[in-house]
Amino acid sequence: MRIGILGGTGPEGRGLALRLSQAGYPVIIGSRSPEQAAQRAEELRRCLKEESGPGAHIGGLGNPGVVEACDILFLAVPFEHAAGLLESCRDQLRQGQIVVDVTVPLQFRSKRLQLRELPEPSASEHLAGILPQDVPLVAAFKTIPAHLLEDLSQRLDCHVFVCGDSVEARRRVIQVSSGIEGLSPLDVGPLRQASTLERMTVLAIQINKRHRVHHSRFRVVGL
């Protein structure tokens, strides 16, 4: 199974690429610039080689090349550009692929961090409406901080909440995520749960600020 990361040159995408590659999956990061993607991929391979020896399969392509080549597509661009990117590659998407939405529609208003107001309750439900009927969208990784993902010396030690309206797509994303060491995937049900996950991300950022930490995240007890 080949994993693609649209916008994989940013911190969240790079972190996902490192962790998924460490889990043994071939990963291709995407960018608006194929040259930039290839350069970042080279840096990530070097980083993995230092951490866990040779053998990492991380490549870099333009975003359309990633859509063509991959089965699971992580969407790791800022939310305000996500719809445009999906619209531009909509005709390339095909049955059997899954889009994993990690976006959080954050904005600063009057110096306060908040979620954008959208016609749908969540970014994920908004973006799911752009996809062809036979390409499911799963929301995941919204509550995992980028700099924690990128720092391979740190154990993640948290849950990743996974929601979506296709049971089979959720199962596949959970299967992929369970390969990442220290990460416990948790099925939280249909896509309407995404609005809660997006709010939890705002809460984690506020916890970080109040308690002067960087990597707060969530683990559920009592399961």
Ligand SMILES: NC(=O)c1ccc[n+]([C@@H]2O[C@H](COP(=O)([O-])OP(=O)(O)OC[C@H]3O[C@@H](n4cnc5c(N)ncnc54)[C@H](OP(=O)(O)O)[C@@H]3O)[C@@H](O)[C@H]2O)c1
């Ligand atoms: N940062 C976190 O801790 C965190 C945690 C959870 C979820 N997330 C979510 O993950 C996503 C990525 O976060 P990030 O911090 O990595 O974001 P970022 O660095 O701001 O952007 C990621 C990549 O998106 C691409 N991009 C920028 N503008 C674009 C446009 N107009 N059209 C297409 N692509 C564009 C850029 O790649 P190229 O220039 O190479 O095309 C950039 O490297 C966001 O939606 C964020 O809400 C972030």
